[in-house]
Amino acid sequence: MLIRLTGLQSLSLLAWLIALTHSVEIIDPGQVVYVDSGLDGVVGKAVILECGSTRPDVYIWGFTQPGTDAIKAVVYDFGKGPKLQKLAQSLGDIQVISGAASLSIERLPLAAEGLYTCQALYDTEQGAKLYYYYIRLRVLVPVSKPYILLSDASPAEGSLVWLRCGLENGTEPLYFLWEHETHSGLVSTVSQGNSSVFNMTEVNRNHTGWYRCVARNQVNQERSDRIWLDIIWSPYGEPVCSAYATGKNQYLLLSCSWEGGSPRAVVWWEVPKEEGRGQEVETSNILVLRSNSTQNGQAYTCYAKHPLDTRTRTCSLVPVSKPYILLSDASPAEGSSVWLRCGLENGTGPLYFLWEHETYSGLVSTVSQGNSSVFNMTEVNRNHTGWYRCVARNQVNQERSDRIWLDIIFGPDIPQIDVTPYSVTDRGYSAQERQAVSLLCQAQSNPPSQYVWFYNNSQVYTGSQFTIPWILRMNTGTYACLAQNTYLNTRTRKTISLTVFFPPDGSPSCSVLPAMNYSSLNLTCSWPGGLPPPSLRWTTNLLAQGGAWLGGEGVWPANNVSVLQSGSQTSNNSLFTCLGIHPALNTSTQCTARAWSPYGEPVCSAYATGKNQYLLLSCSWEGGSPRAVVWWEGPKGEGRGQEVETSNILVLRSNSTQNGQAYTCYAKHPLDTRTRTCSLRLEAPVLLTQRSVVSVFEGSDVQLTCILQANYPPVNQIIWFNNRRQE
Structure with missing residues (x-):
């Protein structure tokens, strides 16, 4: 049954449905509800079209083919179960889901694409409700495996190349991605977008490699097989010739290569004796020669060809000849500039030069190397003196020049004075009296220096070594050595101080x-x-x-x-x-x-002198080292402060007033912590006689007796005086 849905035709559909379902009481349905949605399906897959969330009491599914207005019935259910129409067979394997009004389409065909309309009637307490469910089903076709079309599989560098990604099937929109894989396996994306064509303007060698396209739509993506793009390009620059020795220098390998390019260049060697003619090899070729075969100075030529180059390219190797040396000055003064040039008659560049220096002792060292044939020495010094030789080398061989002598004129330096025997003090050199002393003067100079010795600015000797066989203290002074270079008319001087040591006399x-x-x-x-x-x-x-x-x-x-x-x-x-x-x-x-300490104790004594006019008090403390110090102290301060070592005498004028006075002698010694003393008390002696008057006859003997009072110490002398006071 075909129902056109234009204007209010839904009302006639409702009336038609009422006529078919006498058991349904139709109340004013009010407004019809329209629900519009879209759904994508994939061809060959399953899809479900839903008619509301709950099963309606009455429904009918219609289909409108794209480009038309007519709705054709697919299936309906007026309460007695679903009834499929003929149209359903062309839309795939359609089934109504049990317990619902939804359609399940298995193995979705491309013809199933279109507008599906479910007209659903619901019997509710409020009355009948009518819904229109519009579902726009789009059937998508997966992309098939793409293939690549290439404008030129081997284009020349700089030309235009395009690649097309071809597809048999696939729903648009389509998306294309191009991948490039290098020789090393590095994969990168070089183009992507909705165009199936990838254009490369002015291709270069970096575009060489595998290419693959990836086609993608909403359903899936597929990758093509890879295809090789080989860019044809010329080799770099010119052919390169090189040589190196092998087999303990028995053989010389000449190598010729023209790197780069696609396809690779063909190279071969040719020599006058046709040792390498016709040996065509791609990329590089090696010619093996015996090392001594290059001594005849023959040129070895390599030829190279490439399809993109109309010319035949060449490179040649010529052995170096024996070099010779040119010298700016054979005897330069120290501090000047000198250059040496290594001359060559033949030899293919690049040339490499090495300069060797050989000293007096035969030590050989490399002093310069590089691609310059000139060896410059600015401000030469004495260490540059010696033999020089240059070695010239290229890729084929090397040759050594004869050596040449470079003599640097210099000096004299500040002399160096060596004193033998060697003894140094803060004042200079020293020597022991009566020693033999040798003074040796040396100053670096070329030609050798001449020496003059000076003692206290007076010339004393000519020569390098000045010897004093028996040096004395009078030889103390300054010694100067004058060094002279007669070639340069230069001179230097060194002065030293020499002190002659002599011991003190005797012993301490x-x-x-x-x-x-x-x-x-x-x-x-x-x-x-x-x-x-x-x-x-x-x-x-x-x-x-x-x-x-x-x-x-x-x-x-x-x-x-x-x-x-x-x-x-x-x-x-x-x-x-x-x-x-x-x-x-x-x-x-x-x-x-x-x-050591003095003996015993200090000793005090007294005696008169000068006819008893003076009294001498003596104090002594004998012995000891150092000597002890003694001094007197009297009642009136006599002798105080008169400290004398070992002994001291106090002179007193005889006077009766001193009778009974005490005098003390004090003594000190560093080893004795005490001050020692001895004392004297001055008392006039008292003499006793038997009788004070003695009478005798003239001419007779008389005995006079004088006795010292017992409380006085004994005396060693008693003097008698006559009536004239004569002793």
Whole structure:
């Protein structure tokens, strides 16, 4: 049944449906609902067309072929099950899904493409509802495997080439992608878009390789087989000839190549003896020769041909001849510029030059190498003196020149003075008196230097070595060596100071003196004379801790050295040693000093003199080193401050007023912490006689007795005086 859907024809369809279904009560359906959708299917595949979300009470499927207006029935169901129409057979394997009004089309044909209309009637409590479901089905065709059409499989470099990606089937829109695969297997995308043609203008060698096209639509994509594009191009530049030795230099391999190009060029060698004629090989060719066969100076020529080049290209190799040397100056002065040129008669470039330098000792070194035949030396120096030889080399062989001598004129340098025997001080060189001293002067110079010696600016000798067989202290002074180069008329000078050392006379002398108010010892070591001054040192095994050095510590280069030693920390009878050292002596020398205390105690005594006009009080403390110091102190301050070593005498005028007075002598020694004393009390002696008046007859004997009072110490002399006061 054909129902045209124009204007309000849906109402007549509704009336027609009512007539067929007497059991359905039709109420005013109101407005018809239209639902429009689209669906894509793939030819040969399955597709489902849905008629609403729920099964209608009455429905009819219609089909409108593209380009027409008519709706033709495919299947309908008026409540008694679906009824397929003839048209359904041409639209594929159509089945109505059970429990629904949806159509399932298996093995979708291309003819199934069009507009499908499902007119559905629903019986609801509100009355009948009418829906129109429009489904536009598009049947898509997958792309078939593409194939490639190529305008030229072997185009020349710079020409135009196109590739077409052909397809048998495939729904548009179509999308094309071109891939390029190089010799190394690197794959890259070179073009993509909706055009099946890939154009390459001015192709070059980089376009050589495999090409493949990929065709794609909404359904699928397919890849073509790859096709080879071979770009024809000329080789690079010109043929290249090279040579290298092999087999322990027994053979020489001449290689000819013309790199690049497609197809590869053909090359061959030809020599006068036709050793290589007709040996045509692609890309490269190697001619093997014995090494000695190149000595005749023959030229070896390589020929090369390529299809894109109308000319036959060539390259040649000519062995180098024996080189010779040109020298700008054979005897240049140091600091000047010199060049050497390596001359050649024959030899194919590129040429390589190497310069060798051989010293006096035969040491050979490479001083320059490169492609320049000239070896420049700016500011030459003496180290450049020697033999020079150049080696010229090309790809075929190498040859060595004869050597040539380069003599650099220089000097003299600042002389170097060597003193034997060698001894250096802060003032220069030194020597021991009575030694043999040799002064050797050397100054680098070409030609060799001439030498003149000066002593204190007076010329004393001509020659390199100046010897003084018996040097004395009077030979101390400055010595200068003058070096002269008579060729360059140049001279240099070096001056040194030479000091003649001599020892002091004799040996050092030691002394022990009191110090610090006789509480310490001053150990003094003296050794006068000598040059330089001797080094004196007190041995420290007996020195007290904290002892102070006077004039330096330890070894002191001086003629005198002293050390302050605490007396309280020094044992009695201590022996101190001073060592003396001098560079002019092979052995050290020494002196000793002993510190010891005086004997016993101080001794006081008194005696009269000058006819009893004066009284002498004597105090002494004998012995000891250093000597003790003694002094008197009287009741009126007599003798105070008059400190004298060893002994002291206090002179008093005889006076009766001194009777009964006490005088004290004090004594100190560094080894004794106490101050020792002795005292005298001055008392006039009292003499006793038996009787004060004695009467005798003239001419008779008389005995006078004088007795010293018992409480006085004994005396050794009693003097009698007569009545005239005569002794």
